[in-house]
Ligand SMILES: O=C(O)COP(=O)(O)O
């Protein structure tokens with residue numbers, strides 16, 4: 001095969017632009033505890049370390065709050081987000097045809113996200129993607145999560161693959177550190193939610209358009225075949 005056999009993808013900011021729905025749910029949570037809402041642009045870079053971290057950062061940016069307020073805001077956020085999971089969330093341009101092409105070429109696809117697994121499955125179902133991935137691991141699927149490399153390794157294993165013939169695609173510092181720690185060639189997308197310029201993060205390739213992914217993956221495979 002001309003591509004790595006197992007391809008693991010981050011979800012938010014990599015495959016799907018979830019920022020509008022996450023921001024709406026966060027603002028609902030903040031309003032529940034009397035805090036002002038935040039613009040989507042402020043919420044985007046807060047995504048990638050899990051739902052609770054997202055709310056912690058949002059509450060801090062909105063004036064802060066007690067543990068009890070955090071808990072109340074988080075519950076309201078979670079409920080609102082689950083009920084509105086894909087009101088505006090859509091795949092980034094080029095994602096669907098590219099995933100189709102890679103699957104047709106024989107690649108096995110998986111998801112490794114810091115989104116709670118229940119919300120992840122809801123989002124995949126809403127997008128009509130439930131059958132697309134051989135394995136889906138969320139923030140709470142294991143005792144560890146990204147940037148712990150075990151989250152990525154476990155996803156690769158759940159796809160029936162091995163780290164030596166795999167690649168990872170993400171958008172954030174968390175993903176960059178995960179891929180590096182796992183020793184898995186990592187592609188970062190430049191259109192995701194990272195505050196840091198992705199070029200400054202550890203990576204093996206950058207893409208500014210999803211349709212460029214197959215070319216980059218073929219180059220990884222060619223390189224690893226020469227090394228082997
Ligand atoms: O932090 C989250 O909730 C999800 O983020 P991820 O899909 O980019 O890992």
Ligand SMILES: [Mg+2]
Pocket residue numbers: 010011012013014047048170171172192193
């Ligand atoms: Mg992400």
